[in-house]
Amino acid sequence: AQRVTQxxxxxxxxxxAPVELKCNYSYSGSxxxxxxxxxxxxxxxxLLRHISRESIKGFTADxxxxxxxxxxxxxxxxxxxxxxxxxxxxxxxxxxxxxxGTRLLVSP
Amino acid sequence: xxxxxxxPSWVICKSGTSVKIECRSLDFxxxxxxxxxxxxxxxxxxxxTSNEGSKATYEQGVEKDKFLINHASLTLSTLTVTSAHPEDxxxxxxxxxxxxASSYNEQFFGPGTRLTVL
Numbered sequence: 001a002q003r004v005t006q007x008x009x010x011x012x013x014x015x016x017a018p019v020e021l022k023c024n025y026s027y028s029g030s031x032x033x034x035x036x037x038x039x040x041x042x043x044x045x046x047l048l049r050h051i052s053r054e055s056i057k058g059f060t061a062d063x064x065x066x067x068x069x070x071x072x073x074x075x076x077x078x079x080x081x082x083x084x085x086x087x088x089x090x091x092x093x094x095x096x097x098x099x100x101g102t103r104l105l106v107s108p
Numbered sequence: 109x110x111x112x113x114x115x116p117s118w119v120i121c122k123s124g125t126s127v128k129i130e131c132r133s134l135d136f137x138x139x140x141x142x143x144x145x146x147x148x149x150x151x152x153x154x155x156x157t158s159n160e161g162s163k164a165t166y167e168q169g170v171e172k173d174k175f176l177i178n179h180a181s182l183t184l185s186t187l188t189v190t191s192a193h194p195e196d197x198x199x200x201x202x203x204x205x206x207x208x209a210s211s212y213n214e215q216f217f218g219p220g221t222r223l224t225v226l
Binding site (some may be wrong): 034093094096097 | 112124140152154167201203218
């Protein structure tokens, strides 16, 4: 079955602390994974995609096929990182399966 | 990023009535649009793929006769919830993909439409 699991509903950290938002997937094919973010009162937008191996706003995510994971990391969280983060799996033809999301709250 | 609009942003209707939600791609022509549904405190669930000039393809468990999709132009897709019931109350979100999109291209999401069925 195609599934994306984000075990944490809420992650609360202090400014400057490291952040890791967990994402595990279940997919029989070659996975194409994304992280989408939704800031308060804004629409969902792409944060990064695994194929690009990019760092956006200090966030990185590495695809680990052995552990079927695509965790999102940032070494030093900022208050403006507070948002809802969704991990998504492209199951073909751009059809996305989303995880349930993790709310990141960065306190001063 | 591309701009995607949805109208209305919020609609309240009586049980048994039909509601039409529009999704517009303002920056480029989109042959493919997607419709998602998000229940409170749950994730986005793909409902259907809207294809310009052809029939929409629905995900398993989504009733095509209840959720009518029309993609009559390259910039507009509509979702009509027919004979709405309270259990259809949800947040409906559309997304568009740019022309010649590959799986690695991002989808651009609309702001969503909140439907409340009384």
